[in-house]
Amino acid sequence: MRHLAIAAAVAAGISVCSADRAAAQTPVDYPHKVVTLVTHSSPGGGSDVFLREMAKHLPKYIKATFVVENVQGGSGARAISRLATAPADGSVFYATTPTYIYTSLLSKTQHGYKDVEPLANFFTDSEVVYTRADGPFKTLKDVIEKAQSARGRWGAANPASLERQAAEQLKKAAGVNAAVVSHEGGGDLMINVLNGTLDIGVGEIPELRAQLEAGKIRLLATFDPQRMEAFPNVPTVKESGYPVVLEKFRGLAGPRGLPPAITKIWDETVPKVLADPDYRKVYSAESLVANFIPHDKYQSFVTNFGSTTEAFLKESGVLK
Known part of the structure; x- marks a missing residue:
């Protein structure tokens, strides 16, 4: 009887752990069955790879199918317009990188980075x-x-x-x-x-x-400030004798006016996705560094990046 009691307790413990794991893996309800992730990149480009890999893991946490749409042309201008004119209901997002800031500042575009709403940042990327x-x-x-x-x-x-x-x-x-x-x-x-x-x-x-x-x-x-962990024998541009240091952010933006219920889901989901062991293996192998910035802070981050970049471009004579 004692052995049976121990076995029952162990089985119960396993059952509870399994239930906890199942609960942790249960995706949250979402108002759309299909979510489109837009990028200005061509297939195989950095943002394209970022979105396609992430789309494999997001359904574990958000109950939806994620599809990638490549909208090329105009150095990203067409993709930004695609987002800016989409419904602000959480069904369409765009892969943000510094490109959409530079495109807005260097070109006369119909829509710019100020016409869309930063959702959250996922990574810092190496150039x-x-x-x-x-x-x-x-x-x-x-x-x-x-x-x-x-x-x-x-x-x-x-x-x-x-x-x-x-x-x-x-x-x-x-x-x-x-x-x-x-x-x-x-x-x-x-x-x-x-x-x-x-x-x-x-x-x-x-x-x-x-x-x-x-x-x-x-x-x-x-161009990182220090050598990449995955490639320790590759020197930085700075230590090679040229004082240039740059890091790239990677996140998502939506149309302006995203509902708080939508931004809350993503604020709660992004840290879970980044902590996913399977996904972590993938992005670590690509030398991506997890850098979650939630919705409220990401908006000020992008605004500050835009202002700093504009000032630099004016100082260097690129912008008048």
Whole structure:
């Protein structure tokens, strides 16, 4: 009887733990069966990869199907307009990065970053300089020396991206006049780095992962303030001798006027998604750093980023 009692207690304990896990995994009700996640990136680009990976894990916590919609064109302007004109009911969101700030400031767009509502931030992302593995460049110094003698050909994502600004700031810091060629997304850029059209590209680990693992590209430096944990042998741009430090935020925005009930669901869900062990393995492998900023604070974060960026662009003469 004693053994039976112990067995029953153990079984009950297992049952309670299972029930707790099931309760923890029960997705919260949501007012829409399908949620569209919009990005300006081409398939394979950084934001595209971010959304598609996240969409696999969100249904564990929010009872909905998440689909990704690529709206390319206008350096992100078309995607921002797609969001700004969507219903503010939680059915459509957009992947925010510094690109949507730069696009709004550098172009005359129908809708800008002030016309949409920041929802929450998920990650801080690393920007890296890379080249083809079978090319002539072994270090960032090699690239700069080539640019000093023969101008150089560098690549970045669309003209209003943080990657483009990183390349431009590196040019200024190194005192060279390399040609910086813009692309609609990271996938297009990668092709031109691999075929030798470009000396280097500036991009993010998620969009480079497949070519890195295949040994097709070499990382030369990161714009992070310190070396990346996953790539400790890759120096920072700053320690390579060029004082440029940049980090990229990744989050979501919705149309203006999101209902408090919707923002509350996301504020409660994002930390759970980021803590999900399966998802953590995925984003850690991509050198993404979890950096949750809730709805109320994310709005002021974006406003401050926009104001600081505008001031920098005016100071550097890019904006009048």
